[in-house]
Amino acid sequence: MQLSTFQDGFSAALLGHAADAPWLSALEAQPGFAVYRNTVLKGCIDALQANYPTVCQLVGEDWFRAAAAAFARAQPPRDGLLVDYGAGFDNFLAGFAPAAELPYLSAVASLDRCWTACHLAADATAVDRHWLAQQAPGTVPHASLQPHPAARWAWCEDFPAYALWHHHREGLALPEALDWHGDGALLTRPHADVIWRPLSRAGVAFLDACAQGLPLETAATRALVAEPATDFATLMTSLLDAGALTITNPHTTHTG
Amino acid sequence: MASPLTAGLGLKPQHYDEALRCTAPGLWWEVHPENYLADGGPRLAWLEAIRSRHPVALHGVSLSLAADAPPDEAHLARLAALARRIEPAIISEHLAWSTWRGQYLPDLLPFPRTHAALHRIAGNIDRTQDVLQRPIAIENPTHYLHIDGHDWAETDFLAELVRRTGCTLLLDVNNVYISANNLGFSAQAYLEAFPLHAVAEIHLAGHHADPVHGNALLIDSHDAPIAPAVWALYEQVMARTGPAPTLIERDDQLPTFNELLAERERAHRALTHTQPREVACS
Numbered sequence: 096m097q098l099s100t101f102q103d104g105f106s107a108a109l110l111g112h113a114a115d116a117p118w119l120s121a122l123e124a125q126p127g128f129a130v131y132r133n134t135v136l137k138g139c140i141d142a143l144q145a146n147y148p149t150v151c152q153l154v155g156e157d158w159f160r161a162a163a164a165a166f167a168r169a170q171p172p173r174d175g176l177l178v179d180y181g182a183g184f185d186n187f188l189a190g191f192a193p194a195a196e197l198p199y200l201s202a203v204a205s206l207d208r209c210w211t212a213c214h215l216a217a218d219a220t221a222v223d224r225h226w227l228a229q230q231a232p233g234t235v236p237h238a239s240l241q242p243h244p245a246a247r248w249a250w251c252e253d254f255p256a257y258a259l260w261h262h263h264r265e266g267l268a269l270p271e272a273l274d275w276h277g278d279g280a281l282l283t284r285p286h287a288d289v290i291w292r293p294l295s296r297a298g299v300a301f302l303d304a305c306a307q308g309l310p311l312e313t314a315a316t317r318a319l320v321a322e323p324a325t326d327f328a329t330l331m332t333s334l335l336d337a338g339a340l341t342i343t344n345p346h347t348t349h350t351g
Numbered sequence: 352m353a354s355p356l357t358a359g360l361g362l363k364p365q366h367y368d369e370a371l372r373c374t375a376p377g378l379w380w381e382v383h384p385e386n387y388l389a390d391g392g393p394r395l396a397w398l399e400a401i402r403s404r405h406p407v408a409l410h411g412v413s414l415s416l417a418a419d420a421p422p423d424e425a426h427l428a429r430l431a432a433l434a435r436r437i438e439p440a441i442i443s444e445h446l447a448w449s450t451w452r453g454q455y456l457p458d459l460l461p462f463p464r465t466h467a468a469l470h471r472i473a474g475n476i477d478r479t480q481d482v483l484q485r486p487i488a489i490e491n492p493t494h495y496l497h498i499d500g501h502d503w504a505e506t507d508f509l510a511e512l513v514r515r516t517g518c519t520l521l522l523d524v525n526n527v528y529i530s531a532n533n534l535g536f537s538a539q540a541y542l543e544a545f546p547l548h549a550v551a552e553i554h555l556a557g558h559h560a561d562p563v564h565g566n567a568l569l570i571d572s573h574d575a576p577i578a579p580a581v582w583a584l585y586e587q588v589m590a591r592t593g594p595a596p597t598l599i600e601r602d603d604q605l606p607t608f609n610e611l612l613a614e615r616e617r618a619h620r621a622l623t624h625t626q627p628r629e630v631a632c633s
Contacts (some may be wrong), residue, residue: 096498098419105460106451118499125626127495127533128565131458138457170456174426175385175413218391245392287393333523 109135110168126203142177147207148183150200152263162191181206192250200247202256203263206280210246213282213289216245221285221338227331236312239339242302245284249286249341250299252277257293264291285338297322299328305340356406356596357438358618360611361573363601367397367560369608371404377619379406379440381598385413387437388429398437401476407600408552409434410521415450416489417462417476421631424632429483434483436499441552441596443488443521447474459492463500464508469515476516488551490521493571494530508543521553522595524585526578529569538584547592555585555618556600574603576614586621594622 096118106111108123109132122128143163144151151159166187172180185204188194194201221243230238242248251257255273257280262269279294283301294302300321304314315327334340357377361371370380380401388396402405411430414422434442447459462468480486489512491505501555503511509520522545532566557575561568577585577599597618601611 102451130495135456150380215389
């Protein structure tokens with residue numbers, strides 16, 4: 096038998112949809128076949144549980160592992176980097192019938208995914224308040240900054256996804272009267288660890304504009320359009336302190 | 352040439368701080384490179400910190416050398432970049448496949464050891480070694496299935512891979528013990544036929560019996576101390592090979608760091624013929 100024929104049949108049998116073939120049936124009939132089948136599925140589920148800890152906390156381990164098994168069958172990993180497995184789990188949960196009673200689950204999953212992406216992203220030097228202070232007068236509006244490679248931000252229109260997410264992440268009790276409105280989050284990695292803070296609509300609009308390469312003046316305008324009452328100086332300080340921004344053109348940088 | 356490595360341990364994130372501080376002589380650490388193929392961030396920083404104080408080996412699980420396809424070039428390039436950064440003492444992979452037609456199956460899967468498979472795998476090892484610019488060590492896998500159609504005994508297959516590619520071997524003694532048990536062959540006879548001259552590293556680990564089938568089906572679970580029978584086989588191998596870098600794998604049911612270190616000390620003593628010593632590291 097050709098090696099590729101063996102691997103086509105064996106991999107299909109592992110995933111439970113093998114064609115009828117005597118040689119495959121002979122393998123599947125052995126007790127040892129289940130060891131491989133269980134290990135493959137367990138590897139996927141364990142990775143998802145590690146990468147979506149807040150979702151798991153919200154729904155409990157049994158429910159989570161059942162949902163993760165369904166996701167793993169639908170979207171198995173493409174490579175061995177299981178630390179990065181599970182992009183798309185948020186969309187999967189949005190369409191997963193048993194999750195219909197937890198409409199915020201998908202948005203919470205998006206924040207777990209933001210954490211993973213932030214954790215694994217490239218290193219770069221963030222600009223800080225000193226950078227801003229050292230710019231020549233009149234140059235800042237035309238300068239552009241880009242989001243730090245590790246910065247991730249999200250806005251959830253319908254639910255306080257960030258409030259739910261960070262209370263669970265931090266092991267805090269949820270407030271008795273949680274304001275049931277949309278909220279936003281910013282995750283950054285100014286040093287080794289991923290940190291998070293709330294982000295306003297204005298902050299989301301500003302970072303979106305920076306990601307498009309727009310100059311700071313335009314990005315600031317977008318922020319004020321999104322949320323006219325914004326104190327832009329405070330927003331900017333918060334973003335700089337979070338390490339959310341980096342220089343677009345490294346030749347003009349102050350990296351102190 | 353005497354190896355500076357004696358007994359090492361699999362590096363677990365839970366033990367980073369203790370691992371970093373530990374000064375046990377000859378200690379080294381092994382990691383799965385897949386967990387560190389990040390673009391940046393704390394994982395790489397942790398590994399570089401460990402590497403600044405200890406030798407590190409990269410033990411891959413997803414190169415899928417026994418797939419009937421060339422290794423993924425993007426994965427190879429990332430592995431090579433990590434190797435340049437970490438300068439590992441040893442890079443190893445398995446005689447197994449795990450990625451097939453763009454899908455990763457997180458296990459080390461078996462195949463019929465045919466002439467064609469030998470040709471394909473030798474080519475895949477060649478390609479890997481070309482990219483990494485160094486030999487890699489190939490590990491004997493754990494077996495759970497009787498598969499028809501082998502042209503080669505596993506020990507001969509491995510010896511031929513060594514001859515064709517210049518690779519070295521990683522002898523996992525626990526895998527030999529489990530496979531012999533599950534498939535009904537003699538572990539002693541397997542080890543007698545094993546090309547020990549090419550062994551660059553030895554693995555030891557614990558296993559457990561399948562909950563349904565009991566001792567007839569042992570599982571390579573890495574979740575228990577090394578079994579006495581595996582220690583006995585290891586000591587027999589050592590008597591023939593002389594000291595070889597030995598790594599204890601523990602991936603589940605993690606004990607305290609000092610318990611792992613005590614188990615590691617037994618291998619270290621076997622390698623150095625030294626007397627028992629205090630092993631606590633703080």
